Amino acid sequence: MTEEPFSGPHLVQEAHPEMGTVLGTLWLAVTRAGGAVGFPSDAAEQDVRAVAEQAIEDVRAKRQQLIVIGADHALAGTVFLRRGTGTVVAHRAEVLRLMVRPDLQGRGWGKRLLDAAVAHATALGLEQLLLSTRGGTDMPTFYKRQGWSEVGVFPASLRLGPDDIRDEHWFQLRLS
Numbered sequence: 001m002t003e004e005p006f007s008g009p010h011l012v013q014e015a016h017p018e019m020g021t022v023l024g025t026l027w028l029a030v031t032r033a034g035g036a037v038g039f040p041s042d043a044a045e046q047d048v049r050a051v052a053e054q055a056i057e058d059v060r061a062k063r064q065q066l067i068v069i070g071a072d073h074a075l076a077g078t079v080f081l082r083r084g085t086g087t088v089v090a091h092r093a094e095v096l097r098l099m100v101r102p103d104l105q106g107r108g109w110g111k112r113l114l115d116a117a118v119a120h121a122t123a124l125g126l127e128q129l130l131l132s133t134r135g136g137t138d139m140p141t142f143y144k145r146q147g148w149s150e151v152g153v154f155p156a157s158l159r160l161g162p163d164d165i166r167d168e169h170w171f172q173l174r175l176s
């Protein structure tokens with residue numbers, strides 16, 4: 001049996017002081033490898049790191065929740081949940097930034113992270129999850145295979161570069 005050098009998935013209860021930097025390192029590696037996590041692959045490092053710091057601030061402020069695999073100071077994968085605020089949307093959450101370190105992809109960790117996010121949302125009593133993903137990638141197929149329903153497409157709504165405009169595909173998962 002292959003021994004994995006890390007643990008998880010687990011919910012981060014308290015983000016340690018270097019968590020923003022550690023997340024930035026993972027996010028940058030996934031971005032450079034062409035991952036669909038908010039940036040074009042040649043994005044400036046400081047832009048990715050700034051958004052990573054903000055995401056961890058959101059976790060500290062309980063605006064988002066973070067599930068990880070890996071060591072605390074060497075994240076190997078993440079998924080975030082952002083619950084709706086206000087009574088109209090408090091029964092749902094958005095799934096954000098599902099990513100696995102490029103050299104660890106294809107070993108089941110992405111599925112485990114997504115399953116953990118679904119389990120956590122279910123335990124919170126949420127009724128549905130939403131996510132959006134980039135057209136022109138394998139991701140719409142990935143989410144369909146994980147049992148999510150494609151509910152719509154925003155045409156040409158993602159601009160990766162002047163000549164690289166993509167559709168955004170929206171998915172929903174109803175929780176039982």
Ligand SMILES: CC(C)(COP(=O)(O)OP(=O)(O)OC[C@H]1O[C@@H](n2cnc3c(N)ncnc32)[C@H](O)[C@@H]1OP(=O)(O)O)[C@@H](O)C(=O)NCCC(=O)NCCS
Nearest residue numbers: 035036098099100105106107108109110111133138141142
């Ligand atoms: C998307 C991602 C998280 C999947 O994680 P992973 O660890 O590579 O995927 P897994 O090994 O858990 O694969 C789970 C299942 O999805 C399938 N799968 C994996 N990558 C896939 C892809 N690119 N396209 C279609 N199916 C895929 C696997 O074959 C497997 O199917 P099975 O359960 O029927 O065997 C990972 O590839 C990643 O980090 N990509 C870059 C970041 C990104 O684009 N995230 C999407 C944000 S919306």
